[in-house]
Amino acid sequence: MTQLAVTVDRRSPVPLYFQVAEQLEQSIMAGTLAPGTRLPNEIVLADQLSLSRPTMRQAIRYLVDKGLLVRKRGVGTQVVQSQVRRSIELSSLYDDLIRSGQHPTTTVRDLRVVPAPEEIADALSLAEKAEVIRIRRLRYAQDEPLALMTNYLPQGLVDITPEKLEQHGLYELLRAGGVQLRVARQTIGARSATVAQARDLHETKGAALLTMTRTAYDDVGRAVEYGTHLYRASRYSFELTLIER
Amino acid sequence: MTQLAVTVDRRSPVPLYFQVAEQLEQSIMAGTLAPGTRLPNEIVLADQLSLSRPTMRQAIRYLVDKGLLVRKRGVGTQVVQSQVRRSIELSSLYDDLIRSGQHPTTTVRDLRVVPAPEEIADALSLAEKAEVIRIRRLRYAQDEPLALMTNYLPQGLVDITPEKLEQHGLYELLRAGGVQLRVARQTIGARSATVAQARDLHETKGAALLTMTRTAYDDVGRAVEYGTHLYRASRYSFELTLIER
DNA sequence: TAGTGGTCTAGACCACAGT
DNA sequence: CTGTGGTCTAGACCACTAC
Numbered sequence: 001m002t003q004l005a006v007t008v009d010r011r012s013p014v015p016l017y018f019q020v021a022e023q024l025e026q027s028i029m030a031g032t033l034a035p036g037t038r039l040p041n042e043i044v045l046a047d048q049l050s051l052s053r054p055t056m057r058q059a060i061r062y063l064v065d066k067g068l069l070v071r072k073r074g075v076g077t078q079v080v081q082s083q084v085r086r087s088i089e090l091s092s093l094y095d096d097l098i099r100s101g102q103h104p105t106t107t108v109r110d111l112r113v114v115p116a117p118e119e120i121a122d123a124l125s126l127a128e129k130a131e132v133i134r135i136r137r138l139r140y141a142q143d144e145p146l147a148l149m150t151n152y153l154p155q156g157l158v159d160i161t162p163e164k165l166e167q168h169g170l171y172e173l174l175r176a177g178g179v180q181l182r183v184a185r186q187t188i189g190a191r192s193a194t195v196a197q198a199r200d201l202h203e204t205k206g207a208a209l210l211t212m213t214r215t216a217y218d219d220v221g222r223a224v225e226y227g228t229h230l231y232r233a234s235r236y237s238f239e240l241t242l243i244e245r
Numbered sequence: 246m247t248q249l250a251v252t253v254d255r256r257s258p259v260p261l262y263f264q265v266a267e268q269l270e271q272s273i274m275a276g277t278l279a280p281g282t283r284l285p286n287e288i289v290l291a292d293q294l295s296l297s298r299p300t301m302r303q304a305i306r307y308l309v310d311k312g313l314l315v316r317k318r319g320v321g322t323q324v325v326q327s328q329v330r331r332s333i334e335l336s337s338l339y340d341d342l343i344r345s346g347q348h349p350t351t352t353v354r355d356l357r358v359v360p361a362p363e364e365i366a367d368a369l370s371l372a373e374k375a376e377v378i379r380i381r382r383l384r385y386a387q388d389e390p391l392a393l394m395t396n397y398l399p400q401g402l403v404d405i406t407p408e409k410l411e412q413h414g415l416y417e418l419l420r421a422g423g424v425q426l427r428v429a430r431q432t433i434g435a436r437s438a439t440v441a442q443a444r445d446l447h448e449t450k451g452a453a454l455l456t457m458t459r460t461a462y463d464d465v466g467r468a469v470e471y472g473t474h475l476y477r478a479s480r481y482s483f484e485l486t487l488i489e490r
Numbered sequence: 491t492a493g494t495g496g497t498c499t500a501g502a503c504c505a506c507a508g509t
Numbered sequence: 510c511t512g513t514g515g516t517c518t519a520g521a522c523c524a525c526t527a528c
C-alpha cells in the first residue's frame with residue numbers, strides 16, 4: 001500500500017476531517033482507489049497526514065456512513081465493491097433533476113390557504129382546522145410530465161408565490177427563508193392512475209404510479225412541510241443506500 | 246430542565262455511549278421526553294453521568310443519525326416533533342414481518358444453479374456466465390400473498406436448501422453462515438402486474454405493484470446478494486427516514 | 491456577551507481477526 | 510501472537526446563536 005493522494009490545508013476553514021473525506025471520495029469515484037482496495041490502518045493514515053487518530057477516524061466514519069467504505073475490526077478498512085449512483089437525500093425532486101442535468105419546469109396549478117384536513121394537521125402537529133398553505137404543482141422534466149405534487153405548509157414560515165415556485169424548488173425557497181431542514185420521514189408506495197391523473201401525466205388510466213408522502217422537520221424539530229406526490233413509474237424511481245450500524 | 250432518567254453500568258460490556266443512547270431512545274419513545282423538549286447541553290449531561298464529553302456526544306450523535314434528535318450550534322439539542330415508526334433497515338422482508346407481528350410463510354418455487362445473466366454478473370462483480378444460485382420465492386403474510394422474490398447469490402457462500410428457506414429469512418441464513426451484511430443499494434419503482442404475476446399475488450392484471458431491486462455487500466465490501474422483488478402495493482409500502490448532514 | 495455545539499489533540503485500554 | 514478497529518478520557522480552541 002503506497003501513499004494516498006491526500007493533502008490537508010490547515011489554513012482552510014473547511015474542517016480537516018472533511019478535506020480528507022472529500023479527497024478519498026474523489027479517489028474512490030475516479031477509480032484510483034479501486035473496489036476492494038484495503039486502506040492503511042488509522043494510525044498510519046493519521047501519521048501520514050499529521051492528523052490525530054480521532055480526526056482520521058471521523059473522516060473514515062463519514063465515508064462508511066455514506067456506504068463507500070466498510071470496516072471490520074481486526075481486519076481493516078476496504079472500498080465497497082460497487083459503483084455508486086447518487087441516492088435519495090434530503091433534497092427536493094427539483095434539486096435532484098437539476099443535478100442530474102435534466103431541465104425541470106413547474107406549473108403551479110393551485111396555491112391557496114385552506115383549513116388543514118385532520119391527516120395534515122396531525123402530520124404538521126397543528127391544531128385541527130388551523131390554516132395551512134396548500135400547493136398543487138405539476139413537474140416536468142425535459143418537457144414531459146413527471147410528477148403531480150401536493151404540499152402543505154404552516155402559514156407564516158416563508159413568503160411563497162406562484163412565480164417563485166415556477167422558478168425554484170420548494171426546498172430552495174424554504175432554505176432561502178431561513179428554514180434549515182434536518183429530518184424527513186417518507187413512505188413510498190404504488191397505485192394505479194385515475195383518469196384525471198393519467199391525463200395530467202400523459203399516462204393511460206390504470207398505469208402504475210409511484211407514490212411518496214413525506215413530512216419534513218427543521219433544525220429545531222418542528223414539522224415544516226407535508227407533501228404527497230405521484231410519480232410516473234415509467235420515468236422515475238428512488239435509489240437509496242442502507243448502512244448497517 | 247431536571248435530571249434525565251439515565252444511568253450507566255460501567256461493569257457492563259455494552260458500550261457506555263450505547264447504554265445512554267438506548268435509554269434516551271426509550272424515554273423519547275415512551276413520551277417522557279416529549280417532542281420539542283430541549284436537552285441539557287453536552288457538558289452538563291456528561292457531568293451528570295460522569296462521562297467524558299466525547300462519549301456523551303457519541304450517544305447524542307447516534308440518536309441524531311437515527312432521526313430522533315436535532316441539534317443546532319448555539320442553540321441546543323431537541324427532540325424531533327414526530328412519532329417515529331420503524332423505517333427500512335438492512336434486514337429482510339421476513340425479519341420486518343416477524344417484528345411487526347405478522348406471520349410470514351414462504352413457498353420456494355425454484356432453487357437452482359444457473360449461469361449468471363449479464364446484469365446479475367455485473368451487480369455481483371462476477372465473471373459473465375459464472376454460476377450463481379437462483380432462488381424464486383413467494384412470501385405470504387397472514388395467509389395472503391405479499392411478494393414475489395427472486396434472488397441471486399454467488400456459489401459457495403452458504404449452504405441453502407428449500408427447507409431452510411421455508412423456515413428462515415434469506416438474510417438470517419446468510420448471517421448464520423458467517424456473512425455480515427453492511428451496505429445495500431436499493432432501487433424502488435412501480436409497474437403493472439402481468440397476468441402471471443397477478444395470479445400469483447391474488448391481484449388483477451394491471452394492478453400496481455411496487456418493485457425493489459437490491460444489491461447487498463458484506464463487511465469486506467464483497468457483493469453477496471442480488472434480489473429483485475415485486476410487492477403488492479395494496480398491502481406493502483416502504484418507510485424511510487432521511488437525515489441531512 | 492454568554493451559551494451552545496463543532497472540531498481537534500494525544501494519549502490509553504480493550505475486543506476481535508487472522509497467523 | 511500481531512494488527513486492526515472500537516471505546517474512552519480530559520482537556521483545548523473555535524464558530525455560531527441569541528440576547
